[in-house]
Amino acid sequence: MAVSKKGRKIADRIKKEVTADNARLEKIQSVTGKSAVVSGDLGCSDTSGCSVYCSES
């Protein structure tokens, strides 16, 4: 049976995001010399589709 490709576009986008995020974390750690705690956004809000504006702010 052929392997389903459903979700391929979503998976590709997420892989790109994670690669970029991990590179950013490594940079923080190399600058500060400390391991970085990741908290993310507040659970009681959703800004996950608004990242396009982050660099503008």
Add this chain to the structure above:
Amino acid sequence: MNQQDRKGVNMQTRQKMTFIILPVGLNCNIACRYCYHGAVSRKTRKQDRMSDEVLKRIMIDAPQFQSDIDFLWHGGEPLLAGKDHFKKAIDFQRQTFLTGAIFNGRVRNVIQSNLTLLSENLCSFFAKNNFILSTSIDGGRDVHDANRVFANGSGTHDRVLKSIRLWRKRGRNIGAVSLVTKSNVHQAIESLKMLKESGITSCNFHFCAQDESGSINAIPTKEETLLFFKNVFDLWLEDDNPDFPIRNFRNVLRTLCGGKPLDCTSNINGCYGFMAITANGDVYPCHRYVERNNFRIGNVLESSLLEIYDRSQSVYRNMCSLSENCQNCEWLNACGNGCAFERLTTNGSFKSTDPECSIKKGLFKHIKDKVEHLFM
């Protein structure tokens, strides 16, 4: 202790610090039937509004954290504070961040609002100043208005939709929190369709949590909730549209390829990146603890935010406690043991398992089985 010494207090640094600002405390103009703050809806009094002195103190102290910073306006309903409050906040930020020599992080302003008070004028101001908006919408009118109502019992759905359109007309994205309740738990297809049609551009589904009085009756069974999540995930996967992200699912997919989840409740030690400040300057580790005196960790008019944060590390450590079951769980990196506050209020202890553990385990396995091959 000077600034350099203070940086050395912790062996870890933070990727981002979020200051949750409650400019009118827990006051709200609507009375949701499932509100975890007890559905308080009353006229905002003068003493409930954040003073300029407190607001300015926050903006002076925040750059000392030397990480990316989010100012997240929350409540209650933060728009009750009025445009002038937000204008002053931006002015103070310009004074303290742009002229500060020590700060080189990114600053975002985020508002979590029910949007029933969003005017054309306020909308223009937020757009012009690059605010990020997040709202709450539970689906179509019947589903949403079953719980999200004004004090007189009338629904808020139409007003929220009008505000979303107002914001989207300016080409801006908007996220939404959507609760899974008895009203939508059997309508996975319809709920997802209505959320997309509402104009929101991303969402996160929340479990409807019980309050300490046990008075919330909108909570579906765990079996119903799990089935809802599985059905929505399957539809989302079928759609395969990365421009409509759903955070619950992205969190799991991110961990399948070596990433971290996107929110505090899904990250181990997630609580460390937050401080909540109320109208009178009182500080709590998170907005969920506001008005609980045993979690009041200081006041910005008495100590700086960084001093309060540093001396409260044991509080954060306690909140992030993991039970033995969790330490050995294969899903820990995707789950993070959920919200500390909900563990405390449901189980009586931080060092306990997430009340939604069984639902999450079922969902994580379902997702992994469906998509693991895409991440090989």
